[in-house]
Amino acid sequence: MTTLSNLDQVLAMPADTGSRSARMWRKSERYVLPLLALVVLLAAWQAIVDFKVVNPLFIAAPTAIAAEIVKLFGQSVFWVDMKVSGEELVIGLGISIVLGITGGLIYGWYPKIRMALEPIINGWNAMPQIALVPVLILLLGIGIWSKVAMIVLTCGTTFWLNTAAGIESISKNYIRTAKSFCVTDLQIFRWVALPAAFPYMLSALRIGLGRALIAIVVAELYGSQFGIGHLLTVAANNYQSSQEFAALIVITAFGIICNIGMRKVEKWYNAGKQ
Amino acid sequence: MVQRGEAVNSASKLIARSVSVGYHNQKRWLLAVDRVSVEVSNHEFVSIVGPSGSGKSTFLMAIDGLVPVAGGELIVDGVAVNGPGRDRAVVFQEASLFPWRTVGANIEFALLANQLSKVERNSRVVELLSLVGLSEFAKAYPSQLSGGMQQRVNLARALAANPKLLLLDEPFASLDAQTREVMQEELLRICSAEHTTALLVTHQIDEAIYLSDRVVVFGARPGHVLAEFKVPFDRPRRAEVRQDPQFIELNQEIWKIVRAEYDRTTVGTLGQVSEPVTGN
Ligand SMILES: Nc1ncnc2c1ncn2[C@@H]1O[C@H](COP(=O)(O)OP(=O)(O)OP(=O)(O)O)[C@@H](O)[C@H]1O
Ligand SMILES: [Mg+2]
Numbered sequence: 001m002t003t004l005s006n007l008d009q010v011l012a013m014p015a016d017t018g019s020r021s022a023r024m025w026r027k028s029e030r031y032v033l034p035l036l037a038l039v040v041l042l043a044a045w046q047a048i049v050d051f052k053v054v055n056p057l058f059i060a061a062p063t064a065i066a067a068e069i070v071k072l073f074g075q076s077v078f079w080v081d082m083k084v085s086g087e088e089l090v091i092g093l094g095i096s097i098v099l100g101i102t103g104g105l106i107y108g109w110y111p112k113i114r115m116a117l118e119p120i121i122n123g124w125n126a127m128p129q130i131a132l133v134p135v136l137i138l139l140l141g142i143g144i145w146s147k148v149a150m151i152v153l154t155c156g157t158t159f160w161l162n163t164a165a166g167i168e169s170i171s172k173n174y175i176r177t178a179k180s181f182c183v184t185d186l187q188i189f190r191w192v193a194l195p196a197a198f199p200y201m202l203s204a205l206r207i208g209l210g211r212a213l214i215a216i217v218v219a220e221l222y223g224s225q226f227g228i229g230h231l232l233t234v235a236a237n238n239y240q241s242s243q244e245f246a247a248l249i250v251i252t253a254f255g256i257i258c259n260i261g262m263r264k265v266e267k268w269y270n271a272g273k274q
Numbered sequence: 275m276v277q278r279g280e281a282v283n284s285a286s287k288l289i290a291r292s293v294s295v296g297y298h299n300q301k302r303w304l305l306a307v308d309r310v311s312v313e314v315s316n317h318e319f320v321s322i323v324g325p326s327g328s329g330k331s332t333f334l335m336a337i338d339g340l341v342p343v344a345g346g347e348l349i350v351d352g353v354a355v356n357g358p359g360r361d362r363a364v365v366f367q368e369a370s371l372f373p374w375r376t377v378g379a380n381i382e383f384a385l386l387a388n389q390l391s392k393v394e395r396n397s398r399v400v401e402l403l404s405l406v407g408l409s410e411f412a413k414a415y416p417s418q419l420s421g422g423m424q425q426r427v428n429l430a431r432a433l434a435a436n437p438k439l440l441l442l443d444e445p446f447a448s449l450d451a452q453t454r455e456v457m458q459e460e461l462l463r464i465c466s467a468e469h470t471t472a473l474l475v476t477h478q479i480d481e482a483i484y485l486s487d488r489v490v491v492f493g494a495r496p497g498h499v500l501a502e503f504k505v506p507f508d509r510p511r512r513a514e515v516r517q518d519p520q521f522i523e524l525n526q527e528i529w530k531i532v533r534a535e536y537d538r539t540t541v542g543t544l545g546q547v548s549e550p551v552t553g554n
Contacts, residue, residue, distance in 0.1 A: 177370040180338055181435070182358050182387040191386065195374040272415035274373045 060242035068246040084226035085216055088144050092151025093205075093212055099152065100159025101201060107160065108167025109193065125161060129153045130215060133222045142223040150215040155208035162204035166197025199270055206262035213255050286349075287439050287471040288314040288337065293346035295329065295336045296496075306332040308496035309346065314439070314473055319465060321474045321482035322490045323528065325535050329497025330475040331367055334441045337473070338364050350439055360387060363437035365428045365445040367475075371416040377427050378403065378412035384434035402430040405464060422453040429461065433468060440465070442474040446481070454478075455513065458485060466509070479528045483521060484511065491531050494539040501531055 025032075042062045048054055049061035060068070072078045107114050107121070133150055140146040170193060178188045220229020228251055235243035295307040306329040314320045322330050335341040337348060339357040348355040350362065363384065371380050378399050385395045403409045406426040408419075416424055425445055432440060445461075446454040458481060465472055476482050482489045486505055493500040503524060507515050515521055 173366065173368050173370050174372060176340055177364075177366060177372075178383070180340060180358050180364050180366075181384050182360050183383075184387075187386055191383065192372070195372070198374075272418055274415075274417045 056241070057239045058241055060245050064242040065245045065249065068242040069249065072243070072246055072250070078231065081226055081228050081231045084144060084230075085147075085220070085228045088147040088151065088216055088227065089212055091144070092148040092215070093155060093208065095148065095152045096155035096159055096208060096212075097205075100156040100204070101163050103156075104160040104163025105167065105193070105197070108164035108197070109189070114164070121160070125157055129157065130218050133219045136219070137223045142225060144227075147216055147219040147224070147227070150219045151212045154211045154215045155204075158208045158211060159201065159204045162200045162207070163197055166200030167193055169200070170196045199266065199273075202262070202266045202269060206259060206266065209258045209262065210255060213251060213258075217251060285315050286313055287316050287318070287351060288312070288473065289347070289349040290333075290337070291347040291349075293333070293336065293348055294344045295332050295341055296344045297332075297341075305344075305496040307336065308498045310492075310497060310499055311346075312490055312499065314471060317469055317471055318488070319472045319474070319486045320488045320490060321476055321486040322492055323476060323479055323482050323532060324492025324497065324500070325494045325532060325539065326477075328492040328494050328535075330492055331443050333492075333497060334364065334443050334473065334475055337439070338362050338441055340364075360435050361438045362441060363432040363435060363439075364441045365425075365432045365443060367443040367445075367447065369424075371424060371427055371431075373416055376413050376415055377408060377419070380416065380427055381431045381434050384431045388435060398434060402434050405433070405467075406430045406460070422449050422457060425449065425457065426460070429464070433464065433470070436468070438471060440470045440472040442472060444475055444477065447477065454481070459513070461485065462509075462511070479525050479532070480516060480521075483524055483528075484516060489524075489528060491528060494535050500535065501528075503528060 046061050046063060049056050049059060049064075056064070107117060130150070132153060133146070136146040136149045136153075140149055174192050174196065175188060178192050183191065216227065217229040217232070220227040221233055224230040224233075228247055231247045232244055235241070235247060290310055290312045292309045292311055293307060294305065294309055296303055296305045298304075308329075310329075310333060312320070312322075322333070324330055332341060336343050337350070337355065339355050339359060339362070343355075350359070372383065375383065381399045381402050382395050385398060388395075390398070399412070400409070403412055406429060408423060408426055408430070411419060411423065416427065419427065425448075429445065432442075442461075446457050449457060461472075462485060464470070474482070474485060479489075483505055488505060489503045490499055491501045491503075492498065505524070506520055507518070
């Protein structure tokens with residue numbers, strides 16, 4: 001019954017119905033459910049190892065991995081590896097950004113250049129570029145430059161194609177409007193083409209970060225002296241599966257943080273601009 | 275005699291003599307505007323009405339210099355049109371505000387071609403924002419504004435560089451009836467304040483009559499001038515002028531011509547031209 005005394009509650013009904021605990025549950029279930037799934041998975045994993053279904057030498061238990069992560073963080077060798085991989089990432093991404101964006105802008109802006117290069121670029125993009133790791137190590141050695149080159153080849157492609165797609169997305173209306181206001185071609189490039197393509201470059205950075213991590217780890221696994229991939233190799237060679245998984249989880253966590261961070265940056269930048 | 279000819283010329287803001295404009299459409303040549311002659315005097319407000327696809331936008335783009343003429347002559351202030359110029363500005367039919375620029379920055383865009391300092395540009399932007407009543411929205415993005423507000427920004431941007439000839443391509447087409455009426459009055463106020471000469475394309479015959487000194491009627495493809503009417507009302511005009519019997523009569527006369535043009539070119543289907551509202 002609707003009476004004046006409970007009118008407030010009745011009006012509030014559509015937003016939150018049911019008892020207080022039901023409401024609390026609806027608010028928290030999107031965090032609780034995934035967490036629950038994770039806990040079940042980890043428990044199963046722990047049980048499989050504890051009951052010796054698999055050899056702990058090959059697959060470490062979650063508790064052992066957690067302990068190993070804490071231990072790793074206290075070791076200076078680990079931080080050396082992180083530093084080397086980090087350097088590769090920063091240098092590789094930097095070069096990718098410069099080369100990929102420059103190439104993508106030229107490729108997107110001049111139809112004739114695009115026409116000439118399109119089959120090559122599409123072919124290159126279809127190729128699993130990571131397979132070039134052995135060649136790069138032969139060419140550049142097992143130091144950081146083979147890894148940097150691998151990042152540039154994969155991420156540079158992402159920047160190139162995304163930037164070109166951004167240029168391509170510019171509506172003819174915008175170019176026409178700009179022309180109507182008598183600005184120069186250079187101004188159109190600076191004030192119309194670049195800002196229109198910028199959100200595409202931001203997405204390229206997010207996708208590129210993910211691809212760069214793969215490039216680093218694979219290239220380091222193949223041949224390296226330092227780096228997170230090197231740590232993985234050493235651990236695997238010494239049957240230290242807990243260390244191997246610990247390193248893997250550190251990389252994954254870094255990848256997830258980068259992805260979430262970049263999504264936030266994109267959302268912030270694009271806010272209001274459609 | 276020559277002197278007199280010059281005197282007539284200098285009173286004309288725009289002279290279009292037998293202007294033809296066409297497009298290359300998949301190797302085919304398509305004539306969109308066929309030998310159109312229109313003249314607009316200084317401080318005059320002229321409207322073009324006509325069926326959809328009759329080359330009204332194309333004609334306007336040609337005057338702005340965005341589309342080259344295929345034949346005839348286009349003269350603005352005694353000089354032949356050759357590409358876009360700062361003496362003309364367009365309010366486009368399609369969405370044309372830059373979504374990545376704030377309202378203020380969109381208006382400022384019109385001033386980039388002028389040799390103005392940042393401070394001078396800013397003060398002009400502030401002036402225009404207050405002219406169109408959007409002072410609080412300088413920092414907003416276009417997507418955060420209503421359709422009517424966006425069109426006011428469009429208008430402000432077109433006016434920013436003080437164009438001598440304002441070209442308006444259905445600027446109020448997407449607005450509801452009330453907003454449109456308010457905007458029409460605002461446009462009249464702004465044009466008389468800034469001494470702008472204006473050429474407006476519209477589908478609303480009543481809008482054309484209410485705003486203009488003259489109405490030019492375009493015929494269907496390829497666009498050509500069918501008729502021209504002088505609007506017999508003085509300025510400033512009140513909104514009540516729309517109820518004047520002369521207004522209604524003119525409205526119906528123009529509507530008949532446009533309607534006949536639709537009937538001639540399309541079989542049975544009615545175009546976008548709105549029927550005049552008769553009575554009260
Ligand atoms: N960019 C273009 N390329 C090729 N053809 C075009 C182009 N723009 C317009 N046309 C053609 O020119 C003709 C006239 O078009 P225009 O846009 O000038 O008509 P309009 O009178 O403004 O129509 P509406 O009232 O619907 O806006 C049409 O047949 C159209 O197909
Ligand atoms: Mg049009």
